[in-house]
Amino acid sequence: MASMLEFRTPGFNPYAVKYSPYYDSRIAVASAANYGIVGNGRLFCLGLGPQGVQIEKTFDTNDAQYDLAWSEINENQLLAACGDGSIKLYDVNVNDFPIMNFFEHKREAYSVAWSPVTKDTFASSSWDGTVKIWSPTRRESLRTLPVGNCTYSTSYCPSNPNIVSAVSTDSHLRIFDLRTPVTAQYHLTTKIPVHQPSLVATPPGISPPCLPAEILTHDWNKYRDTVIATGGVDKVIRTFDIRSPAAGPTSIMTGHDYAVRRLAWSPHAADILLSASYDMTVRLWTDGSTMEPNYGSMPVKPGLQLGIMNRHTEFVTGVDWCLFGVAGWVATVGWDERVLLWDANMMLQGKG
Template sequence: MAKRPAVEEQEQEAFKNGDRPMDIDQDEAGDFEDEFEDEFESEDEIFEAGVDGRPDEEREAEERENGMDIDPGTFIPGRNKLSPGETLNPDLSTYDLLHTLEAPWPCLSCDIIPDSLGSDRKTYPATVYSVAGTQAARGRDKENQLLVMKMSSLSRMEKDDEEEEDDSDDEASDPILETKSIPLTSCTNRIRAHQTPQSTSAKPPTTLTAAMTESGQVFIHDVTPHLTAFDTPGTSISFAQNKPIYTIRAHGSNEGYALDWSPLIPEGKLLTGDSAGNIFATTRSQDGGFVTDTTPYTSHQGSVEELQWSPNEKNTFASASSDGTVKIWDVRSKSRKAALSVQVSKTDVNVLSWSHQTPHLLASGADDGEWAVWDLRQWKQSTSNPMDGDFKPSPLASYTFHKEQITSVEWHPTDDSIVLVCAGDSTLTLWDLAVELDDEESRDTAGVQDVPPQLLFVHYMEQIKEAHWHPQIPGTIMATGGSGFGVFKTISV
């Protein structure tokens, strides 16, 4: 990534205060010059001298001796710090799709809404439906909103080797962001969406959102009318349709960060966790009503930071906590205690992701910047006490490339070797766990310090917090953070 001058100091100050960031013009690309032009007079001289003017044997011997050294001046996002007055500019040649969009206030959580436009979409321009919750500045809580969004005309990056006529329609389109806002009186810490299929294909699926707020309340909204309004001209949203259809108050005044809808219960079953270590289950009945269990699941000694339902066992879920543990639960247990507990970090465990392709794989991310992959088949209790602190299995893989807290982790929906990770260093990294180096490759990469060979891609986004793979547009990611939203697809995935 190239460096370019940052925005003016007053713009930076405005951003810190929660104001919308100003647009920044991109630098124009310069002309490429061939520094070896006219160095050789004939093709025979080129082949005789080798690609850099030396015999091949001499050059290859030096490469074997030195390995693949990285210039000490190379800037690696997440491993190096920007100097004052600098920011990063993306290498556009590494993206198939790259768009950024602003929000009235920073949104620290978002979710993608499945749509009826088809699966496995590879055509452009792309369309993405999503939801997010804002984090308005202190003292301006009444400006908070739940945002229902349609992002359309998301064009593909121009490629030098593509014919002009193939991309003519795409080039003419500008990205469009349409929003429907629902007023909230508190900041949203986490938001998740759930769709309930209708009994007939004539009706669209019911789309529910659950927003866990700073106040401790969890608001459930039916945003189906808001999504319909995007594609049905003249549709208006009534005051009543902006009201929550149910509010979870079981957490009292305890702030929460964790919630998850079960993917295996169509009617809707929601888990919510708070800073006091309590986990509550809320179930939706066939008539559309909701019931929250009055008895919480309790075993954590710290704040519940993450909850994840199993993708193939409707009675099983996992939780992560600031106490450094990950626990596995069975909702049928009358004791409401964890069935299994593993100390996976000495710091807060912030996020989890359950692989949908290989359900015994679970990824975790912690406050110290480490993220790891666990094989749940190895989590077999060696003692009769499931809370025994001596039970400490080793992860299948762990990485400490990031030096700041992990804020999001998610498996690729169709490839259980690809994982995305967001961190407090303002980077989103993509990892290919299938990469294994043989002896020759290990020697060639000996000069790459602190960069694991499984690291596939680094995307920089200021104050990034959370990201998700789009389930219907292969390889496409939506991310959110302090600087707004990003929708992108790299050529690497």
């Protein structure tokens, strides 16, 4: 792969990477010393220019950083989810200290996501078994959504600010609708067992579901706003249509050798997604939705691996797509203290 940029984070093992929603030349990386087991964290704000990748700003925290999200309302602000349970809001024009500190989670804050529609709230999830909804202008959370077990990932529906999703250790994908009455369900409207058998036969070559395993990551499709991809410890990527929660997966993608740590749907194509894994690879997939049907009327499509990037030498923990341009530029990070920027479309041309 000819065009690959690299940046190193000596002493810090990255956990997440995100492109700015405002600039194609700005990315951020959340990281932790000692693989996040003990020690502090560092948030890197990086600029891409003629000299390659340069540090614009760093922010250190007393505990590990597990995730980050750029603000959708201020181009210079971003959130870090920290091992002490806090979520910190930083401004690249303000030195050293967070401009806000949100501190309600009782365990590690593992995921954070900014609402892409109304842009006035963000969500966090924690090992304490909750998802919390916040306003960037209030120190107290707006709502707490109980999941009940370690919640690795939370996200907003890309078209509806009232719909929030979460995945967790109990192998379920949960959908909350904040417009519903609180009641005993606390806005929970859909609960999909990720490892349930499909109601229909799976395509040849696709093994049946295995025992329930932790779900570590999920992402909403940017073009089909009822479709969510999940990945986790059992190495399998599945997509679900939340309109049919009992139907089982709509597509299944297999190929990783270890747990799938992070997923990201392409902002440029409805059927393309990237996955990052503890097997040290990043893989490019089509979910099969745009391919000619090879299995008659079978609703469960076998996704197809389009390419593999194996330049990382440790667990790959983060992947994100650049929103801008026609090409498929992506950023990946791993525990090898490296940030790699490369063109995923090169994979499609067999040059990966």
